Amino acid sequence: xxxxxxxxxxxxxxxxxxxxxxxxxxxxxxxxxxxxxxxxxxxxxxxxxxxxxxxxxxxxxxxxxxxxxxxxxxxxxxxxxxxxxxxxxxxxxxxxxxxxxxxxxxxxxxxxxxxxxxxxxxxxxxxxxxxxxxxxxxxxxxxxxxxxxxxxxxxxxxxxxxxxxxxxxxxxxxxxxxxxxxxxxxxxxxxxxxxxxxxxxxxxxxxxxxxxxxxxxxxxxxxxxxxxxxxxxxxxxxxxxxxxxxxxxxxxxxxxxxxxxxxxxxxxxxxxxxxxxxxxxxxxxxxxxxxxxxxxxxxxxxxxxxxxxxxxxxxxxxxxxxxxxxxxxxxxxxxxxxxxxxxxxxxxxxxxxxxxxxxxxxxxxxxxxxxxxxxxxxxxxxxxxxxxxxxxxxxxxxxxxxxxxxxxxxxxxxxxxxxxxxxxxxxxxxxxxxxxxxxxxxxxxxxx
Ligand SMILES: [Zn+2]
Numbered sequence: 001x002x003x004x005x006x007x008x009x010x011x012x013x014x015x016x017x018x019x020x021x022x023x024x025x026x027x028x029x030x031x032x033x034x035x036x037x038x039x040x041x042x043x044x045x046x047x048x049x050x051x052x053x054x055x056x057x058x059x060x061x062x063x064x065x066x067x068x069x070x071x072x073x074x075x076x077x078x079x080x081x082x083x084x085x086x087x088x089x090x091x092x093x094x095x096x097x098x099x100x101x102x103x104x105x106x107x108x109x110x111x112x113x114x115x116x117x118x119x120x121x122x123x124x125x126x127x128x129x130x131x132x133x134x135x136x137x138x139x140x141x142x143x144x145x146x147x148x149x150x151x152x153x154x155x156x157x158x159x160x161x162x163x164x165x166x167x168x169x170x171x172x173x174x175x176x177x178x179x180x181x182x183x184x185x186x187x188x189x190x191x192x193x194x195x196x197x198x199x200x201x202x203x204x205x206x207x208x209x210x211x212x213x214x215x216x217x218x219x220x221x222x223x224x225x226x227x228x229x230x231x232x233x234x235x236x237x238x239x240x241x242x243x244x245x246x247x248x249x250x251x252x253x254x255x256x257x258x259x260x261x262x263x264x265x266x267x268x269x270x271x272x273x274x275x276x277x278x279x280x281x282x283x284x285x286x287x288x289x290x291x292x293x294x295x296x297x298x299x300x301x302x303x304x305x306x307x308x309x310x311x312x313x314x315x316x317x318x319x320x321x322x323x324x325x326x327x328x329x330x331x332x333x334x335x336x337x338x339x340x341x342x343x344x345x346x347x348x349x350x351x352x353x354x355x356x357x358x359x360x361x362x363x364x365x366x367x368x369x370x371x372x373x374x375x376x377x378x379x380x381x382x383x384x385x386x387x388x389x390x391x392x393x394x395x396x397x398x399x400x401x402x403x404x405x406x407x408x409x410x411x412x413x414x415x416x417x418x419x420x421x422x423x424x425x426x427x428x429x430x431x432x433x434x435x436x437x438x439x440x441x442x443x444x445x446x447x448x
Contacts, residue, residue, distance in 0.1 A: 096150035297373030
């Protein structure tokens with residue numbers, strides 16, 4: 001990730017020189033030390049050229065543009081360079097400079113972690129990311145010409161080090177394979193595990209929020225997508241409330257507010273993705289129950305949505321049998337009625353609806369031969385004796401008995417009863433006309 005250039009007055013032009021660096025090997029004047037070599041070795045290779053005038057490859061500026069696998073292995077084995085001792089880092093025009101304090105990072109729990117990936121080139125007075133330069137093709141200053149915006153350095157380091165875990169993993173793996181990675185491997189495996197655990201904790205909380213809003217049928221988004229703003233919706237408001245009491249979410253929001261991370265998993269796209277993933281899992285479990293039960297009935301109904309596109313509900317009824325905890329315990333038997341979604345229907349004739357149903361059953365891999373019941377309303381396209389859906393399905397599976405939906409039948413009874421009364425007939429007639437008038441007005445306004 002490219003480093004941001006936001007104002008950040010903390011950091012760079014601050015002494016003193018750290019004497020506690022865990023990787024300091026000796027006090028060679030202007031020497032170069034390697035993280036993976038011994039003191040003796042590093043003192044022998046303390047400049048950018050060896051005794052034969054060949055590049056030592058300690059400085060990333062010595063690396064060729066195209067790195068072969070064998071050259072990468074050589075570079076990884078040599079390790080990266082750090083000026084050591086009391087190296088006088090040069091100041092830039094604004095009297096700022098890189099200092100050795102930036103080789104260390106203080107974690108949220110107070111633990112100090114050494115930035116082993118950070119490579120400083122004395123020749124250019126610029127820093128590089130050792131692992132990203134070796135293992136990624138990302139074109140950022142830390143991997144190409146070097147970074148020397150000392151004013152914004154702390155911000156840059158904090159942003160970058162949470163974005164290059166893959167490159168860190170590749171570096172560690174290669175070093176482990178080469179048989180010399182005990183120190184760095186352990187250190188970065190721990191860092192990797194900490195970051196992984198953090199993101200798992202955050203995602204667990206976000207999934208719980210999505211499940212809660214879904215169960216309660218509450219809207220996710222408001223008019224704003226910004227944290228701690230008015231009307232930013234139930235999702236972000238729950239995140240904010242959680243952060244009041246929960247340290248994981250508190251730390252996550254703090255990182256977002258300090259611009260330390262930019263992938264925060266709070267945007268509308270991740271909300272939709274989480275909803276989609278959860279809905280797929282729910283469908284998968286319902287289908288598993290249904291297939292365990294084998295025999296089923298379907299209940300279908302159609303209604304136009306706000307854009308006047310016909311939508312058909314898919315509801316399955318089946319009997320689920322759950323075995324008790326002990327072999328002699330009676331099994332639990334439930335009549336399940338599960339909604340699996342809406343089907344868009346372009347042809348609402350008996351033939352079109354039958355085709356839509358059969359296609360959906362085939363897609364869900366539910367055999368038509370296991371159907372034992374059909375429940376529809378009393379529309380002629382559904383219940384029709386000659387070309388209705390029920391007849392067409394009965395022709396394919398004679399055991400799928402059709403039962404008119406009792407709620408709809410009752411509705412028809414109430415309708416006919418109301419029509420006998422003149423006042424009721426007038427009242428419901430006017431009500432119907434008002435509904436139709438406003439419904440189509442809304443459609444026309446939307447169309448405009
Ligand atoms: Zn990096």
